[in-house]
Amino acid sequence: MPLPFMTAAGQTGAAEHPEPSPLPYDARDHWRRPYRPGPWRVGGAALILLLASYMLFSTLIIALAGAVPGALVCLGAALAVIGLALRLLRVGVWVSAHGLRRVGLLNTVTLSWAEVAAVRTVQQPVRWLGLPRTVQGQALDVVRAGDGEPLRTLLTDHNADFLSRPEAFDRAADVIEEWAAESQPVAHSTAHR
Template sequence: MPLPFLTADRTFEAADESSLPYDDRDRWRRPYRPGPWRVGGAALGLLLSSFVLFGAVLTALTGTTTSAGITFVLTAAIVVCALRVLRMGVWVSPRGLRQVCFLVTRTVPWERVVSLRTAQQPVRWLGMPRTVQGQALTLVRNDRAPDDTPPLLTTHSLDFLNRPAGFDRASDTIEAWAAEYRRG
C-alpha cells in the first residue's frame, strides 16, 4: 500500500533550473523527507500495534467479546497515532502554508505571511522541554506578533536531528514557495 505522506515529493530534490518544480499545483506537499527519528518512532508504534492486535485475536478466541473489542480499539488507536506522527510537519501549496502537529493543524494563507526567517535561537530538542542552541525557521505573520508563532522547523526536531543539510534544503524550499506566492 503506497503511503504518499511518508515520502517527500522527489521533484524537490532534482537539480533543475526551475526553483519550484511540481506536477500538480493544487496538492499539499511536504518539501522534505521525514527524518529517521520520526520514521523509526512510527515503525516502533506499528510494531507495538501488531503485538497488541495479536493479543486482541487471542483474547477474542479465549476471552470475552468486550475485552477483545477494547483491545481492537487500542490497536486502532496505536495505528492512528503512528500514522499521525508520520504526517506531522510543514506542508505547502498555492493556498498557503500548513503546519501539522500531533493534535492541531494550522493553515496560514500566503496573504498573511510577511516573511520566513532562519535564525539561530534556543530550540527544543526532539520536542521536549529541554532547549539547545540551534536554527529555526520562523514565520512572521501580519496578523500576529512574531513571538506568538512557534517555529515551523528546527535543526533539533524529529526530522532534522543530525541532518543540518536537510534542514537547510527544506527551509530554502519553503522560503522559495513563500517568495513565489507572496509575489503573486
C-alpha cells in the first residue's frame, strides 16, 4: 500500500515553499515529533492501558453491587491511569517553526529558536530506559543562548524511544539539528527587528 504522506512526492504546495524543509510537512507552525515513539514506550503505555481496562471493569462490578461512592473512586483512578498512559505517549521532543519543546512526564519546557544557542550530539554516560543505571551512549543536548545553561538532555540512544535502534536515534538527532540550523537565523533576524 503506498503511503504518499511519508514521501517527498506526497508534499503539496512544494512550489509555494522553495526552501527545503527537514520534515516533510507543509505546516511548519504545527508542533511535530520528528520521530516515531519507540516500542518500549508504546509497550509500556499498552500495559498501563491494560491495567486501566481492569480498573474500569472493576468499576462496573462495584457499581452493579450498589457501592456508588466506591465505583466513582475506582472510575477516577482509572481515568487518571488512562491520562498517564496518554501522557507517556506524548513524552519526547517536538519541533516547529516557533521553537523546540521537550515534553516530560510531569513538565514541559518550550524554547523559541532565539533561545537556542546550539543543538549537538555528544558521547556521555546516559540513563538506561530512564532508570538510575547509566551506560555509555549518545545524547542530544541543547545549549541555551545567553547564559549558556544546558537544557536537560533531549534524547539518548538508550531511552524508551531508541533502545536497540541506533539508526533511528541518528535520524532523529540529525532532523532536530537541521531544524535548529534552519530556524535559528530566522529567529535571530526577527529578534533584531
